[in-house]
Amino acid sequence: MWFYTGIGPAEEGKVRKYDRLIFDIVYNDWAGDESPFQNHWSSIGLNTSFMFDIPLSKRNNIALGIGVSHQLMRIRHDNQFFESEVPPATDYVEVAAPFHDKNILAGNMFAMPVELRFRKKDWRHLKLHIGGKIGYQANMFSKYVYDAGPNRDVVRDYGFPDLNRLVYGAHIRFGLRNWALYGSYNFNSLFSNSESTQLNQIQFGLSLSLY
Numbered sequence: 286m287w288f289y290t291g292i293g294p295a296e297e298g299k300v301r302k303y304d305r306l307i308f309d310i311v312y313n314d315w316a317g318d319e320s321p322f323q324n325h326w327s328s329i330g331l332n333t334s335f336m337f338d339i340p341l342s343k344r345n346n347i348a349l350g351i352g353v354s355h356q357l358m359r360i361r362h363d364n365q366f367f368e369s370e371v372p373p374a375t376d377y378v379e380v381a382a383p384f385h386d387k388n389i390l391a392g393n394m395f396a397m398p399v400e401l402r403f404r405k406k407d408w409r410h411l412k413l414h415i416g417g418k419i420g421y422q423a424n425m426f427s428k429y430v431y432d433a434g435p436n437r438d439v440v441r442d443y444g445f446p447d448l449n450r451l452v453y454g455a456h457i458r459f460g461l462r463n464w465a466l467y468g469s470y471n472f473n474s475l476f477s478n479s480e481s482t483q484l485n486q487i488q489f490g491l492s493l494s495l496y
Contacts, residue, residue, distance in 0.1 A: 286496040287408060300345050301408060302338040304494040305352075309334070309467045311490030313360045317474060317483040319377065325361035330488070332356045334398060348402040350414065356394040358425075358486065363388065366427050366445070373446035375475075377482040387430035394452055396420025412465065414458040422450050425475070447478040458492050465492040 287303050288295055295301070309332035314321045336352035365388070367376045400416025425448055431438040456469035471486040 289496075291496075300340050302340070303348075303404070303408075303410075304350065304402070304412070304414070305336050305338055306496040307334040307336065307492055307494050308332070309488070309490055309492045311467065311469075311488040313358050314487050314489075315360070315475070315484040316470075316487050317485045319482070319484060321487060325363075328360040328362075330356065330358045332488075336398070336400075338402070344406050346404055346406050348404070350398070350400040350402050350416065352398060354396050354398050354418065354420075356396065356420075358390075358392050358394065360390045361387065362390065366390070366442075368444050368446050370446060372478060372480060374478040374481045375445050375447055377484065387428075389428040389430075390425070391428060392425030393423045394420050395423060396452060398456070400456070400458075409462050411461055412458070414456075414465070416457075417455045418453065420452040422448060422452050445476065447476045447481055449473055449475055449477045454486075456488075460492065463494050465494070466490075467492040 287301055311330050311332060313328045313330045314324055332354055334352055334354035336350045339349040341347045341349055364377060364379050367378055396418040397420065398416055398418040400414045402412065402414050404410040404412040424443065425445055427442045429440045451473065452471060453473060454469055454471035456467065458465040458467050460466055467490045469488045474483045474485055
């Protein structure tokens, strides 16, 4: 698909464009007041990015990537979020025994990523992408699953009084051809109140570029 413009085949001799449709399959976690790698291994999410690839050199080994992206975040954890209205704050509290059989923090975010891309000239190239994003946290909710007894109950709680809607962070990709290792870090916390538990989202995973 790197030999197509999106409508038809690219003109012969035209500079090739890469990494325009990217999927990041990631492990979601956080850092800050809580240590990373303490959450369940199934905290898997998906980032989808539609990017313009803008070559900056005649050899096509340096380019600018800019576009839009969607992030589906899902973190399975063992503790509890408590919200207070005065002042509006959110605490992540360790409990002696889980209140629920499964606790999940999930949300959707839309962003504008920008990245500087370095790559070998050949189409079977090594590549390094260094970039950042600014975005909007559309929603976030806690999902509690109760499996006790004959019924399975699922409850969603959207009650985060100080959810940080503004998101900004940095990311990196390093790989070969269609595949790359991926990592990202959000500079601001999930919650805006300084009295809240400070949790900065991090991601590690694998990127697949299809187009």
